[in-house]
Amino acid sequence: MNERLLPASLSPADPIVPCNTPLLAQWKQFTRAGVQASRNHQPMQATALHQQALAIAQQLFAADADAGTDDDRVAAFVVSHLNLADAYLATDQGGAAAECLCRAHDELLTTLQDETLPTSLRIAASRHRRETHAALIQHLAAHGPQLLVSQTLASPITPAQLH
Numbered sequence: 215m216n217e218r219l220l221p222a223s224l225s226p227a228d229p230i231v232p233c234n235t236p237l238l239a240q241w242k243q244f245t246r247a248g249v250q251a252s253r254n255h256q257p258m259q260a261t262a263l264h265q266q267a268l269a270i271a272q273q274l275f276a277a278d279a280d281a282g283t284d285d286d287r288v289a290a291f292v293v294s295h296l297n298l299a300d301a302y303l304a305t306d307q308g309g310a311a312a313e314c315l316c317r318a319h320d321e322l323l324t325t326l327q328d329e330t331l332p333t334s335l336r337i338a339a340s341r342h343r344r345e346t347h348a349a350l351i352q353h354l355a356a357h358g359p360q361l362l363v364s365q366t367l368a369s370p371i372t373p374a375q376l377h
Contacts, residue, residue, distance in 0.1 A: 238282045241270040241290050248297055257304035264301045268294040275321075288325075288338035292318055292345050299349065308357050315353055316366040319346040323369050 248263035271294035274287045282290075295318035302311035325331060325339040350363050 236282075237270055237274050237277065238286060238290065241267055241274060241294070244270060245290075245293065245297065248301065252297075252301065252304065257301060261298070261301040261305055264294065264298040268298050270294075284332065284335040285338045285341070288322070288335070288342045292322070292342040296345070296349055299353075309360075312353055312357070312360050312363050315346060315349050316362050319343065319350060319366050320369065322346060 244263050244267035248260050248267055251257075251260035251263055267290075271287075271290040274282060275291040277287065295314050299311040299314040302308070302314060322339045322343040326336050326343065328336070347367070350367055354360065354363055354367075
């Protein structure tokens with residue numbers, strides 16, 4: 215299992231914070247708890263915690279810049295998907311893992327292509343899309359051909375969108 219902890223800008227030494235704190239802090243709390251559950255060989259608990267972290271990350275991703283830097287928001291979104299996909303694999307849910315990775319990759323592509331969004335968000339989406347691309351390639355290598363993953367990897371992107 216490839217555990218993704220936190221983006222580089224989010225230190226694992228930060229204290230766990232109560233749930234009445236900003237979204238990014240709540241996301242960190244659920245992510246750390248999910249990673250710890252994975253390390254403790256509690257895959258069902260890890261899956262539930264990573265699902266909660268993803269719900270928060272989706273709110274962050276859709277929020278305005280007041281919720282954190284664009285890079286932190288996109289990183290949380292990607293890390294949550296990668297962690298949840300790993301948790302699904304730990305519970306023998308390979309199809310759910312593939313769908314999770316594809317959703318993240320597709321959402322980053324949609325963000326990258328939306329010229330109404332801030333440039334900094336689009337650049338962050340472009341940078342982090344490499345991570346989802348690599349995860350999809352690894353998934354194919356480990357689990358064999360899957361139509362959804364192959365279709366997602368074939369999504370068109372123009373050179374101008376690769377900032």
